[in-house]
Amino acid sequence: MTGQVFTEQLLAEHHESWQAMQTHPFVTGIENGTLPARVFNQYLVFEGDFVATAIGIFSHAVIKAPNIRHQRWLIGVLDALANEQIAYFERVMSERNIDQAHYHHSAPEVYRFSQGMLSTAETGSYAEILTLMFGAEWMYYHWCERVSRSDIADPDVKAWVAMHAEKTFIDQASWLKAELDRCAAQLTAAERQRLSVLYGQVLQWEIDFHSAAFIE
Numbered sequence: 001m002t003g004q005v006f007t008e009q010l011l012a013e014h015h016e017s018w019q020a021m022q023t024h025p026f027v028t029g030i031e032n033g034t035l036p037a038r039v040f041n042q043y044l045v046f047e048g049d050f051v052a053t054a055i056g057i058f059s060h061a062v063i064k065a066p067n068i069r070h071q072r073w074l075i076g077v078l079d080a081l082a083n084e085q086i087a088y089f090e091r092v093m094s095e096r097n098i099d100q101a102h103y104h105h106s107a108p109e110v111y112r113f114s115q116g117m118l119s120t121a122e123t124g125s126y127a128e129i130l131t132l133m134f135g136a137e138w139m140y141y142h143w144c145e146r147v148s149r150s151d152i153a154d155p156d157v158k159a160w161v162a163m164h165a166e167k168t169f170i171d172q173a174s175w176l177k178a179e180l181d182r183c184a185a186q187l188t189a190a191e192r193q194r195l196s197v198l199y200g201q202v203l204q205w206e207i208d209f210h211s212a213a214f215i216e
Contacts, residue, residue, distance in 0.1 A: 006184035006192060007134065007177045010199045017203040022143050026210040030157055031147045040157055041096060043213040045103040046110050048089035050209075053114045055081050057121040057129065064126040070179070077172055088163065092156045107215060109208035116205055120198070127183040131195045134180050135202030137173040140164050 004012075011018060021027070026043070029035030055078060062074045093100075117136075121129045144164035152158040163169065184192055 006181050006195075007138075010134075010196055013196055014200045014203055017200060017207065018139065021139055021203060021207050021210070022146075024207060024210050026213060027143045027147060030152060030161065031150045033151070033153060035157070037154070038216075039213050040154070041098050042103050042215075043210070044089060044093055044096075044098060045100050046107070046209065046213060048086075048093065049110075050114050051081055051085045051089065053118050054133075057117055057132065060121040061126065061129045061133070064129065066126070073175060080168065080172070085163070088160065092159075096156065107212040109205075109212040113205040113209040116201070127180065127187065127191075127195060128198060130176055130180040130183060131198050132202055134173075134176040135199050136206060137169070137176055139203065139206060141170055141173040145170075 026035065026039070029039070058074055058078050058081065062071050062078070065071045065074055117132050120132055141164060144161045148161050148165040152161060184195065187195070
């Protein structure tokens with residue numbers, strides 16, 4: 001992979017999976033107002049657990065970051081996860097009277113996503129962690145930015161989409177993109193290829209994760 005910005009190469013190489021997530025029934029259901037409340041409630045259970053896992057993933061990034069400047073940025077991400085996103089789940093799940101005992105917790109697709117991400121962060125490099133989170137957050141920013149322009153009736157769904165389409169999250173996703181490009185420029189072709197494989201895996205994990213919310 002040469003002659004092009006690394007993250008743009010990733011997006012081009014994995015365009016089919018990218019489009020599959022951008023047009024996933026979970027996404028289009030929000031966009032056209034047909035997503036069942038049951039599916040969103042199940043998603044909240046899954047995603048709430050994953051955001052807690054993401055705190056661990058970004059904590060490994062802090063440890064492996066090259067300097068204090070990068071660590072400060074990543075600590076800011078941890079603050080947003082712990083004090084904004086986790087707070088959203090606590091509030092919304094209480095207001096929607098979601099009894100987690102009535103929802104799936106051990107769907108293999110969800111476990112594969114969360115544990116695959118966490119184990120890679122634990123044992124992998126800084127560049128691998130950036131690839132994981134760029135894969136998740138750049139994808140999320142793009143579909144949420146588009147869907148946020150729709151008329152979303154459910155205020156909880158609307159707030160979740162808006163959270164991922166506002167400047168703070170866009171800046172975070174953009175930082176991951178730029179930082180991954182910076183790191184990739186210092187890697188060998190074989191190392192960049194391994195990151196490409198990992199990126200494709202993350203997109204498939206995301207697709208499977210969102211599909212699991214529809215399982216009854």
